[in-house]
Amino acid sequence: MAAIATPQTSTITLSLPSDVIDSNTSLKFTPIPGAPLGAVVTLPDGVTDPSLLNDKDFDELKSGLLTHSVLVIPGMEDLHPTSQYNLTKRMDPTCGAGAYGHAKEFRHNKSVLRRDGVSVPYQPQVQVLGQGKFEDHCGMDEITLRHPTHFDFHNEPLTDKEVEDGYTRFYRWHIDSALYGLSPPVCTTLLGIHVPDSTKTMKIKYEDTGDEIEIAQAGTAFMSTVNAFENLSEEDKQMVLGTTVEYAPHPYIFISPARATSDGLTMVSEGKETPFESLPEWEESKVKKLPMVWTNPITGRHHLQVHGCCVYKLHLPNGKVLELEDARKEVHRLMRPAINPSNIYVHAWKKGDLALFHNQGVLHSVTGQFAPGERRLMHQCNIASGIDPVTTL
Incomplete structure (x- = not known):
């Protein structure tokens, strides 16, 4: 590093x-x-x-x-x-x-x-x-x-x-x-x-590519979500600009029984999530539905900004709705290049x-x-x- x-x-x-x-x-x-x-x-x-x-x-x-x-x-x-x-x-x-x-x-x-x-x-x-x-x-x-x-x-x-x-x-x-x-x-x-x-180091292996990086022990990793957006194809850029991300109610409790993918980007879908009826009391009006892309008010640049572990649905601009497992797979596809070594700082x-x-x-x-x-x-x-x-x- x-x-x-x-x-x-x-x-x-x-x-x-x-x-x-x-x-x-x-x-x-x-x-x-x-x-x-x-x-x-x-x-x-x-x-x-x-x-x-x-x-x-x-x-x-x-x-x-x-x-x-x-x-x-x-x-x-x-x-x-x-x-x-x-x-x-x-x-x-x-x-x-x-x-x-x-x-x-x-x-x-x-x-x-x-x-x-x-x-x-x-x-x-x-x-x-x-x-x-x-x-x-x-x-x-x-x-x-x-x-x-x-x-x-x-x-x-x-x-x-x-x-x-x-x-x-x-x-x-x-x-x-x-x-x-x-x-x-x-x-x-x-x-x-x-x-x-701070001189003690550890290694992270990218299991899908075999790449490795060396980082300081327990360093905090940051991903450039500007690069995440700008590295998309033109087709994907148009898609994400019109996509709304719907998060689960009480998402950290919803995902608690489930487990994450090995890169930490999203969750593995095995049906382990907390059923909605077992969550603490919640209101539909408080469920967060946020744009997938957030615009920086200073630079005007677009950030591909989505919390892949808590995503519940994706509402695509063509009217299609991707449910939990498909939504997670799509977020992973879009965000995976953003954690390549050249796109992060630890x-x-x-x-x-x-x-x-x-x-x-x-x-x-x-x-x-x-x-x-x-x-x-x-x-x-x-x-x-x-x-x-x-x-x-």
Whole structure:
């Protein structure tokens, strides 16, 4: 994986927050070398809390996010959870003071998300994620975190021998969103507070092609959904531009008994899903039906943006409706090229890295696993938007 080195930088001269004396500094975006998306951000001198940037600076930060899709701000290990919440919320003026983007789904005892983290008591929109036991963190006496791994989610996990040989998987390619009742968040922020040795690597094998990539242990993978769209045939582009994706009610509970494909793109259809009558109470009006393509409001480019694990139906522009298994197969066909090595960036976490990603412009996935005794602690925040994304033709 390419290191974050010293490529050409793009510099935007900005005014500074009122509490900063030196006004001759600038905000810099350094594209990540060799990656199809992402940039490292250098904040103006003296600015240690990006949530406090003045309006002009913040507009440039948001524009950079929607242009580069993933931003990394190093040295943020002391960022307070309330500042992280304020930063995340500020990226979308339509969102309210609501909770985590899928709080009820995250905590339900039958959800696939139920073991993935705990909430900061005084800032519940911020989730604590990671691996291992921690004491006296954010007012909590003791917490035990569990890094999600493909062993609990994939239909055919890696063998013991493959694990011994250093292999891992993309866990689940997804959008951070309830996909029921709430609109997808615009931005997710993810902060690395306690991070193991970032030089340790693992391997992912593409089972259908035999290709392999080497990544940092438990790196976060990001998919360019602009490339996902632009690499389609002209016929497929016209089709997806007119397609509506219907998600299952309470989708994370619906899919909980099922298992995923080995690339983490969608689910294997074996009839194991939770029957609708066994789901928590739901309303037809809250079932999410979203366009398959979302248009970036800054760049005008199209993003092929579909959560393949939660898809229930595809409503095609010719009036045909693809049901569960056929919908999954079609999503997999369309999205599989988007996770080719040239279309993804896997971030190697360092202590203090704050990643901001355009949740309406990328898909992402957990990778990797930790050895006994290894620990990691991270803070994540995203907040449901007040409006659904749209396709602009």
